Amino acid sequence: MSYFVDSLRQLAGLKPVKPTPEQIPIPIQLIYKEKRKTPLTRDALQAVEAGHERSPNRHKWRNRRWITLIVVNLLFVVSYVLDVQLIEGALTASRVIGFHLADLNSALQVTLAYKHIVINLLIGTLTVLVLWILLGGRTFCSWVCPYHLVAEGAESLHLWLAKRGWAIDIQFHRTVRAVFYVIFALLALLTGYTVFETISPTGILSRALIYGPGLAMLWILALLAFEVLLSRRAWCRYVCPIGITYGLVGVVSPLRVQYNMQSCHHEGDCRSVCLVPHVLDVTIRGRAKALTTDIGADCTRCGLCVDICPTSSLSYKFKGLEKAL
């Protein structure tokens, strides 16, 4: 139950609740105690990290994810350019060998603005809903959304500049994303137009890839410039309603990243690379209430934390799969 509540709290942008000592079971407390008895020196930690840095798996999930993202988006492009009709359409709505698929957020915006239930759209939406329930909800963000990839590039640049003091990271209250979600839904409902689509970098980039770029790319560049110079990953972290839509799907998804507190050094490498570091607050010393904790639905399942963790304390899990096998 607490997984659902925690996930919804994350999506609403509320601060994670610190457990009181009484809420932490004795065995877990003992593990924390044991770790404090034999603290890891800075040198020892750096040795562990350096060893992991050389590991062949250091960028395993990132590489798989980038390949997946590029292949999915190229399939759209190739289908049209070569007229092979594998995936017709764009990310907002498409047809895969004749089967309708619709982006959940675009379908929601259209339904709110148009105020009709369209059968084809409903079929496409339900298909995509089942797909992302199986695959983890916000997995869409990091494994498919083309803006995510360019924003990751911008993020590297931002971090490089910030280290030299040439860029700053303005942070906003994370609840603002939930407020955006409600406002964009209301705007669609009240104006009767899909207002959000005008500024949606996901739709703009997907169409630019397939049908060719236009003036809308200036908006993308403006967003990227804002993220590079003023606020790290601002669009994905604080604005995008697509993230919340898929996040809500992720609440009921069995595909999650799982945290094991036993081996963790609590050094915080995972939180430093994460798009949504608040989901990893459980990795802070004294926060875990069980040996293993599933990371909440705001997690995009990007795997950067799985890659960087020097002790393999974070890993992908498909809930119930072990039991089934």
Next chain:
Amino acid sequence: MKEKPTAQTKTKPKPKRKTKKLREQGRREFLRSTALLVGMVGASLVGLIPLIGQANARLRPPGALKDRLDEQEFLSACIKCGQCVQVCPVEAIKLADIDDGVGIGVPHIEARDQACDFSCDGLQCVLACPTGALTHDIDYPAEARMGLARLARPGRCLAVRGQPFKGAARGLDHPALLRFESVDRWNPIRLAEHPFELPLCDLCVRLCPIEIRIAQCEAGTPPSGDPNQCPPLHAIRLEPKPDGLSATPVVLDGCVGCGVCEMVCPAEPAAIVVDIHRSADFQ
């Protein structure tokens, strides 16, 4: 971002009292977030500006959910995916850019460059549309109401001036595509590859997709052998003038506003154009 190990306190958590500094930080964060909210929502609302005076109304593909210039339903129902673009055999459909505001990614047709010639016969764009923004209520070209053709510049019309026409309708460099059933039933060819030699120019009548269908039906060979393809009304005819040497193109109630007449008109600018604020049902 290394976490410093902090001493764990055994005492019960005290009721939180925010220091002045924390309150100030919270206030600033709230103001920043509000600014972000106002900025982004403001940017998205700019998308509504092109709607003023229906300035972004355009010639839309067949079946668009619109009533003359009122495109509200069409713009809201369209999911901006471009599947209609992908199926069009003459590549007549383009997607609008961000300067169309909420019309971004919505399909339209620039008839003078490339009109819809219904060479797919089955209204492929309508069939491809996942949301019914191009309504599935229409099945045949004659049912479309995209606009209505009008002889806007009679002084430039070759027929009105009693002039013949020889050569490619839009010159040899123009990329426009058109299907000529006599050449290839399935594949449209370049207009430039099909020159004409006419004693009196009648391209707008001769190449009108509705008129071509009517002629096929009268010959007993409706398109795809489907008698439902036969348009009930004529779209355009050439009315001879008393001098017997010239004629005037007259647009009739069967016109669907596909724009082929505008595309093929050899005059520059075109003598005949499609009005999007009119249709055969409302003039």
